[in-house]
Amino acid sequence: MSNPVWGGGRFIVDDAEPEQIVTPEDFTEEQKMLAETVRAFVERDVKPRDADIEKLDYELTVRLMRKAGEIGLLGADVPEAYGGLGLDKTSTTLLSETLSPASSFALSVGAHTGIGTLPIVFFGTQEHKSRWLPQLASGELIAxxxxxxxxxxxxxxxxxxNAVLSDDGQHYILNGSKxxxxxAGFADLFIVYAKVDGVHFSAxxxxRGTSGFTIGPEEHKMGIKGSSTRPLFFEDARIPVDHLLGEAGKGHLIAFNILNIGRFKLAAGCLGGMKEAIQLSSAYANQRKQFGKPISSFPLVAAKLADMNTLAYVTESMxxxxxxxxxxxxxxxxxxGADGGLQAAKAIAEYVLECSINKVFASEAMDAVVDEGVQIHGGCxxxxxxxxxxxxxxxxxxxIFEGTNEINRLLIPATLLKRALKGELPLVERAQALQRELLNPSPLSASTAAQSPLSKPIxxxxxxxxxxxxxxxxxxxxHGLRLEREQExxxxxxxxxxxxYALESALLRARKITLNDVDPQALQLPIDMTALFAEEAAERAGQRARVILAALEKGESLRLQLSVLKRLLRFEPADLSALRKRISARVISAESYALL
Known part of the structure; x- marks a missing residue:
């Protein structure tokens, strides 16, 4: 990938080029082989034992996690110097997606490798890393x-x-609960957050086995039943001072940046789940017959498969x-380096906004996909x-995981505004330039000239x-800085x-695919899915903008703003039915997530 001057939130004010983004079409042979290794592990070792995993068989889960450690899955994010593979985030994202069909087991692995291990990878001392990372990478220890x-x-x-330093200065005394x-049922190492002296948020x-540290009973959950979920209790638990992670009072740097990675990896897991749902639903739709023909031949069922596939494509792109x-x-x-943790925090924080976007979009897209999957299956x-x-x-x-979607929605514009106020984004300048453009008496144009199949999405x-x-x-x-109070x-x-962000990601990917030497007929599907999502995104944008404007303006001023909005979004509607028919035909034929 080229090295443009880029950064979090810039998609709002600048346009990226296709060659500046990573797409699945860029996967190397090594990355594909790693994914195939994980896929084979899931099919051979995990799925046949799925029923037992769902019954909360701790011993089985730990045994399988150690087997995952043997093939390198647990050490993907761990540097090679500490027994891991030291893979880039694109590779580990692919592994998270590929592991998703392992259901509850995938969650156990994800919690261990991501939010459980990464705090030590990024913020641990050399002693911390040498002592624990090799065992976390192998599965000897679970986090x-x-x-x-x-x-x-x-x-x-x-x-x-709360954490209080002991009189001899050798331990922190922890009291509280999580x-x-x-x-929790089988973990050996716990990354725990507490406030030193009730004030300084620290990690x-x-x-496990620390005196004063106990673990409560399993929670009875709606789903992910095969994963262990339990409360923790600390009653004068004595934690050695060298077990402090990072600096006292700087725990927020660890917590929030690890959550950013957790949100992003959750999106990758959702992507894998969406693809599995499409495979199950398309195969069932071809097999299930009503009125003498497969239900996949009914346009309303086919349209569902088209929408499901489009959501997966957009999610995958972003x-x-x-x-x-x-x-x-x-x-x-x-x-x-000596300040490696701080540098890691700064690097991850650069894309905090995009991590939240991925989390919200992917989790809600997956809900939509599995909901339609159930509908296609009917009573089954x-x-x-x-x-x-x-x-x-x-x-x-x-x-709900990794910060509710409501909280993440509040974070997204707030982060953008903070970056603008710090001078990291020319948001105010672009908004002012747009105001001058809108005051120009020359007509605004939303050209739909058919210069290329992607001209309208562009x-x-x-x-x-x-x-x-x-x-x-x-x-x-x-509202100024008081805008955060206007949550709606x-x-x-x-x-x-x-x-x-979702639409631009899908568009950039489609453009990148068209730049490659691909059979022109094979390009139709990504173009169609991009076009379908673009049409729907434009409709949603118009509705949202009207709601916002109505909350901000009244009378003649509101009518003027609505007039400008109408001109900006003046697009001739596309034939969505035709787009869905072409998309669904490929999904039904492939009986899986389809791209080319």
């Missing part, structure tokens, strides 16, 4: 991440678990685009014998950026940004 408390979830800094801790490495951006950011950090979709029923239940937690992306700057600029002008407006702006 858990402990942030949520009975009184604090999305408000992580509201934690009440809730909903994944892997600690806590070993997930790997973001992976490439994070890789680029991390490549410029000296992770082995409600029966546990069919995997789609499990996917439906398991999917629901993703909108025009829609350009128009959506203008609309966002128009309504977003007006919202900031009206902020959420609408977030949804606007999410759709825009």
């Amino acid at each position: 858990a991440y402990c942030l949520t408390e009975p009184g604090s979830g999305s408000d992580a800094l509201g934690a009440r678990t 809730l909903y801790i994944t892997n 600690f490495i806590v070993e 997930v790997y685009r973001t992976a490439g951006l994070i890789d680029q950011s991390l490549s410029q950090a000296d992770l082995d 979709g409600y029966i546990q014998e069919y995997k789609i029923e499990r996917l439906y239940r398991d999917s629901r937690i993703n909108r 025009a829609i992306v350009a128009a959506l950026k203008k609309v966002f700057l128009m309504v977003g600029g007006l919202a900031v002008q009206k 407006i902020v959420a609408s702006l977030a949804d606007f940004m999410i759709d825009l």
Whole structure:
């Protein structure tokens, strides 16, 4: 990938080029081989034992995790110097996606390799890394991440678990509790957040068996039943001072940046789940007959498959685009230096906005896909014998994990505004330039000239950026820094940004595919899916913009703004039925997620 001057949130004010993004079409043979190794492991070792995993067989899960360690899956993010593979984020994203059909087991692995291990990878001392990373990479030790408390979830800094330095200065004495801790039933190492002296938010490495540290009973969950979820209790638990992770009072740097990676990796897992749902649903639709023919031949069922496939394509495009951006950011950090943790935090934080976008879009897209999957299965979709029923239940937690989608929606515009105020984004300048353009008496044009099959999606992306700057600029002008209190407006702006990033990612990928030496007929599917999503995104943008404008303006001023909005989004509607028919035909034929 080239090295443009880029950064988090810039998709709002600048246009990227296809060669600047990473797509699945860029996977190397080595990456494909790694994915195939994981796929074979899931099919051979995990799926045949799925029923036992769902019964919370700790011993089986740990045994399989150690087997995953043998093939390198647990050490993908661990540097080679500490027994891992030291892979880039694009590769580890592919592994997370490929592991997704392992259901609850995939969650156990993801919690271990991501939020459980990465705090030590990025923020541990050399002693921490040498002592624990080799065993975490092999599966000899299993990790858990402990942030949520009975009184604090999305408000992580509201934690009440307290840490006090002992009189001899050798230990921190922890008191408090944690809730909903994944892997708690069998984890050996826990990343625990507490406030030193009730004030300084900090992170600690806590070993199982520590005196004063106990683990509560399993929670009975709606889904992901094969993963362990238990509370933790600390009653004068003595934690050696050298188990402090990072600096006292700097735990937020660890917590929030690891959550950013967690959000992004969750999106990759959702992508894998969406592809599995498409495979199950398309195969069932071809097999199930009603009125003497397969239900896949009915247009309403076929349209569902088209929409499901399009959502997966868009998700895939944005997930790997973001992976490439994070890789680029991390490549410029000296992770082995004395301030490696701070450099890692800064590199990850660069794309905090995009990580939240991925999390929200992918989790809600997966919910939509599995919901339609159940509908296609009909009564069978409600029966546990069919995997789609499990996917439906398991999917629901993703909108809660790693910060609720509501919290992430509030973070997205807030992060953009903060970057602009720091001078990291020319947001205000672009909004002012747009205002001057809108005051120009020359007519605004939303050209749909058929210069190429992607001309209209390109025009829609350009128009959506203008609309966002128009309504977003007006919202900031009206409310200033108090805008964060107007949560309905902020959420609408977030949804606007999410759709825009998703659409631009799909468009850039489609353009990149067309630049390659590919059979022209094979290009039709990504073009059609991009066009379908663009049409729907433009409709949603118009509705959201009208809601925001109505909350900001009244009377003649509102009518003027609505008139400008109408001109910006003046597009001749496309034949969505024809697009869906072409997309669904490929999905039905392939009986899987289809791209080319």
